[in-house]
Every structure is written in structure tokens, then in C-alpha cells.
Amino acid sequence: MAFANSDYNMRKGVTDISHSVYELHMTIFLICCVIGLVVFSIMFWALIRHRKSKGAVAAQFHESTKVEIIWTAIPFIILILMAIPATKTLIAMEDTSKADITIKVTGSQWKWHYEYLGHDVDFFSVMSTPMSQINNEESKSETYLLDVDNRLVIPTHKKVRFLMTSDDVIHSWWVPDFAVKKDANPGFINEAWTNVNEEGIYRGQCAELCGKDHGFMPVVVEAISPEAFDTWLEEQKRAKEVAAQEAEALLSQTLSKAELMSEGESVYMAYCAACHQPTGMGLPGVFPGLVNNEVVKGDLSKHIDILLNGRPGTAMQAFAKQLSVKQIAAVITYKRNSWGNDTGEVVQPNQVQAFIDNNKEE
């Protein structure tokens, strides 16, 4: 179809399912067009021919059981004809059995977390479009709002099953090219699947209103060949080991305040600024400000605790699994020495690690 993958029609997509959804959409659209054309042609014919100004005299009929039965029955038959392919496609879509690989997708405000079950690989995926583009300070890139730091990588020609859930509010994971849209509900797990035919990068967005930055929560999936995927998975595992070793080595080092502050600023802008704002002022009544905040200026261990474990019952997330020990140390240092918070304190990664170890023992 000429309209496929255009900017004004549904995308045909790259899976068998997305193709059948597209065909279904076009079929029903065309049926509606034909019905509309017939009905409105008759109506406009009447409007033109049966005008009072042309001397039309009203007829007297006002009911006909036969006609009424006919125009109740015909739509009914058309509906049955529509329902048959729709049912077939739906049954195929809901068959999540015999998956080759399972990925757990967890939404949280406002990022996605992907976990390759059974492979010990997991990572967060956050929008990478800079604020300067959103605020019109620099020109917008081609993939404006549709780019992330870590793409979800999946193999082509394999049945990939997704398990969807959420850590806070309801999100919805959507990739138009796969015809997959499924809500991520907190406390529950939903299933969906895809089997991608073509390699490429596919972009979507969160589709369920999930708070302030709902519009800034893209989904980016890279489909690569199964061989390349296996290599990628191995690389990820190795990278994870290296990172663990580096973190271990870091614990014996003492970092300079300047280094922590610059690292802390970049972590803050990526993970904290959406709520607490780049100025640290927060949004009064919604997200607390950090300037002269009693936690930020007060007891260090409480500050570390809230960052690691979050505040249950509020939008404050637990960052223990999202950030490294070094990043947490850096961002705490940054917060305690910015926007007029002049505690002068420098927090080292080993202090954060010590806090974690102490609380494990309890």
C-alpha cells in the first residue's frame, strides 16, 4: 500500500501481527467509507432534489416495517463479516506461548527498565533528548523526543515475550511498528509478544498518562540478527562484570570534591531534575524543593537512606538499583553543596557502601 509508513496513516509495521492489524484497519476503514458514501449520497440527493425552494411537496409516508428490518439486518451482517478477521487476529495476538526469550519491562516515572530474564542483564532506558532542545535553545534533532540512552535490543525472527509491570503509576509500552501496546500496571504483570521480521530501530512512546513527564518517556527498540544478539548479550554480561570490578576498586579510593560535584551534577540532571527541577526548587505542593531542605541539610545517613530506598507512598523512587554507589555518592555531594546548601560535606562511595552493608546486617 502506498500509504504504509506514511505520516498520516497507521504504520504497516515489521511483524506478521502488525501487518494483519494494518489490513484489518484498512478493511474496516474502507467499509466505513463505502457506507458513508452511500448514506450521504442519498441524503444529499434529498437535500438537493427535495428542496422547498424548488417546489418540492412533502410526501406523507413515515414508516415501513420492511425497510426498517432491512436496514437493521444489513449492518448486522456487515458487522459479522468484520468480526471474523478481527477475532482471528486477536486470538493470534493473545497467544504468548512458546517464547524464545522473555524480557521484563518495568515502567516508572519516567523511564523504562528492561530485564532479560535468565540472562542476568538489565538496564534502564531514559530519554536522551537534551532539555535545551525541548526548551528551544538549540535545534531539534531528527529523533527529537524519541531517543534513549540505552535501547532495548531484541533478536529478529524470534518470539520475544514481554512481561509488563510498573513501579509507580500505570504506564503503557507501545511500539507502533510491532502493533504492541500494553499497560504496565503496578503490582500486576501483563504479557505481550512480538516477532520482528526486519532489522532496524523502532520507536514508540508511553501511551498512558503517567504524570508530569508522560510526554518524555520514549520506547526505542533495536532489532538485530539472532547471532548479533547473542554477541551483544555476552558483551553486556562482560560489561556488567567489569563495572562490578570497577565499583569494588572505587571503594578504596577517595575522590576529589570537584570530581564528585561534576559527576553529581550530571546524575542530578538525568535522574532528579524532572521532579526537583534543575534549580532544586521543586514544584511546591507536588515535588519538594531541595534548597534548605531538612533532609539535604540534615543527617547524612537519612539522606542516603531516602536516596537508596525511596519514600514509600510518594513519587520518590528507590535509586539503589538505578544508580551506582559512585553516582549516589556524587549526587548527594552535589545536592549538599548546591543552590546555597553549603554543608561543605563530601560523600565518598565507600560511605554509601558502608551504609548499605550496615543495613544488610540488621
Next chain:
Amino acid sequence: MSTQVHSAEHAHDEHPTGIKRWLFTTNHKEIGSLYLIFSLVMFLIGGAMAMIIRAELFQPGLQLVDPHFFNQMTTVHGLIMVFGAVMPAFTGLANWMIPMMIGAPDMALPRMNNWSFWILPFAFAILLASLFMEGGGPAFGWTFYAPLSTTYSNDNTALFVFAVHIMGISSIMGAINVIVTIVNLRAPGMTWMKLPLFVWTWLITAFLLIAVMPVLAGAVTMVLTDKYFGTSFFDAAGGGDPVMFQHIFWFFGHPEVYIMILPAFGIISTIVPTFSRKKLFGYSSMVYATSSIAFLSFIVWAHHMFTTGMPLAGELFFMYATMLISVPTGVKVFNWVATMWRGSISFEIPMMFSIAFIVLFTLGGFSGLMLAITPADFQYHDTYFVVAHFHYVLVTGAVFSIMAAVYYWLPKWTGHMYCITTAKWHFWMSMISVNILFFPMHFVGLAGMPRRIPDYALQFADFNAIISIGGFAFGLSQLIFVWCVYKCAKGGESVPDKVWDGAEGLEWEVPSPAPLHTFSTPPEVK
């Protein structure tokens, strides 16, 4: 007022003046006017919020408002338009017209009528005031899905819940009044199958209201207790389920959308025969179709929730049930076309709005049918395709029908004919701009633009600019409407009792303007 009025009644008729006249009125016509003026004010306020939304979306990037305020605008725009503009407008029309159409002297419960109107301004004052509190007003969408509206919202939730309770009480009281009036106060000879269709559709609407407004009240109360009193209806951590919120909400929400369209069907079924100078085709099938739609509206709610993760059997049931709605809806459209067929048609303003309604509402019906198809709905859901769909049924459907009704009965209410030229300008400006506004939304939705986002990817930019231009034009066009109605209320050419030569019904037998009290003695219905 007639000479038959007894002296005792005369004392009763003495009116307070000034503001007290309106505060204490128990007259169905005055309360009807209050409802209509109130809904017009709300329509303009909700429209102003839509303008803010469209101004922000005119170009990609954030220009005017921050995302949190943007969410407040989409939320409050929806609440105001549904509960403040469309529903009170229909109630206002019911108040004005139902007693006159069935030959009753007034609504059956006049004091309750006063009360059901006068609590509304307070409800909306509370809702609008919450926008100025710390952290702003409701920002969780008019559908207030938990847990966004519970754990993750600020204290505006409490004010929101209180406001919705008041709106619900107002609606229920209005509905009780409509039912009691229609059942008890029909003039002798006004049998059920002689009722004007506007009365029929409102009777069915009133039953829907009584059935579902308590469900909404339950939903908001559970949100309130989840947020403030430690319950866990919608919180999995305490054994609840956030998806259950959506089931409860849409069990209210789907009949609610029919509450906003059934009276519109009644209006169109009144106007089309008048200007076709021919009786309505298939009166009884219209009544049965309306009843079937009302019944079906209770068993299709989960089609709003196909992506929440339902069992296959549930998805199939709700898909089939939803598709079925197009049968009675189709019957209505066919009946209107058959009414026009071989009529003697003229194009007065109410007729022009009605024709626009039939075409554009049907367009919204088609996109509704597409949305019913579950596999395709996975792609349409929560995109601008849905926004296009419900604005076609609510703006070019419900709102156009209200405008048709106002242009149809305004001469009866005021005794003056409005300026036809001004009204024509209003019609054509609205007609053109509303399609520039909502038609391209189908395209951006299909191309993948989610709804409720303050900023969008670059491929959606061109259409959004066009949509915004249409939005501003449509908004400004409504000022012509305000001007036209105001001028007509102030004065104009006098009209005869029967304003339209093809019109039928008791309302045309009373003088123009309709005196404060009509049918103190019941008329005889042949």
C-alpha cells in the same frame, strides 16, 4: 399569564426582584435559562483551556506552559466540558422544553429543581479554585486513573472529589425531576407513544443518570479513602487493583457518553421533521433504538480498557457488544435520512446545524466502530485518533445539537428572531473550523501521536500547527454565537406563536415569548 389565575395563585406569583429572583426561583423556564447561561459560561472557560492546550501544541518544544500545568489544562478542560458545559446545557433544555412539550405547568419538583441548579456553581468554583492552590489543580486526566490520582497527586484530589460529588448530586436531582415530571405531568391524551422524541430520549437519559452517577460517586469516594484514610481499593500493595478503578470508572463512563448524546438524538429528531415538513420516519423504531443503545451502554465499558490486559474471552465479548451499538445508531441515521427523503426541505439555521450533526456525528460513529475492533484498538488506543473520535461525537455531535436546539427554540424563549446573517456566520465559521481542528487529529493519531502530551516528535508538527489554527478559529467563532444570542435576548423582530411553519408540538401553541407560566390548565392532546 391568563385571566384564569385565581387570587391565591396570584399572591404566589409575586416575584422577588433582582438577584433574589434568580436565587429563589422555582420556575422551570427561569431555571432552564440559568442552566443554559451557566453552561455557556463553562463552555467558554473550558474552551479557553483548550486554547492554552492548542497554543502549547502549535509548535514542537515547550513554549508557553510547563508539562504539569499542561496536564491540569487537559484534565480540567475535560471535566468542565463534560460536567459543566454539555450536561447542564441538556438539563437546561429539558427544563425549558419538557413541561411545554408535554403540557405540564412546571417541573414536578420545583424546589429541588432550584437546588439542583444552585449547587452547580459552587462545585465548579471549587474545581476551578483548586487550580490556584499550591501544586495546582487536578493533573491526572478527567478519567482520574488511580494511582495517579491517589498516591501520586497533591491535595487537589480532595477538592476534586468534593466538586464531583456535588456535580453528581445535581445531576441525580435533575434526573429525578425529569422522570417524575414525564411520568406524572403529561397532559391528558399525551400517551407514551405520542411523546415528542426529545422527551423520550431525556426520559431514558435520566434513568441512565440515576443508574451511573452513584457509581461515579463510589469511584471518587474510593479515591478519597485510598489517598487519605489508608484503604487500598486501587493499591496492589494492600490487596487492591488499579485496573478495578478503570472498571468502576468506565461502568459510569460509558453510559455517561450516551447521557451526552441521547438528548442530542431527540433534538435532531425534532428539528429534521420540522424543516422537511414531513413526519419523523420510524418514530417507534427511534424509541426502541434509543432504549437499545441505553441498554448496550451498560455492557460495553471495558472497550476503553483493551490494553489493560484482559482475558481473550473478555476482549471478544466487549468487542462484539461494542460493534452491536452501531446497529441501533445506524437505524437512527437511516431514519433521519428517510425523514428528509421526499420532504419539502428548507435550510434554516437549526436545520443546517442538524445536517452538520448527522454527517459529522456519523463520522465519529465510524471511528467508534474502528475503535471497537480490538486488534486495531491496540494501535488507536490513547492516541489522537481517540481524541478525534470523541470530539467528533461530543463537539460536532452533542455541542452542535445544543446549538441547533438554541437556534430552534430561542425565538420561542425570547419572542424575537435572531439575526439570521450573524447566525449563518456562526454556523459556517464553526463548521469549517471544527473540521480543520478535529479532522487532522485522525492522521496524527494513526501516525502514532499519543494523547495528553505537551510536546511531540517532529513528524507531527505540520498537522499540529493546522489543528491549532482550526482550534483558535473554532474558539473565536463561538463569540459570534454569544453575540447572536445576546442580541436576540435584547430585542429583534417579533415572531408568531408558531415560529417555524413545519413545526409540531405543544410548545408552539403557547405565546411567543413563552410567558412565565404555561399550561396552568392542561391542554388537550388529540
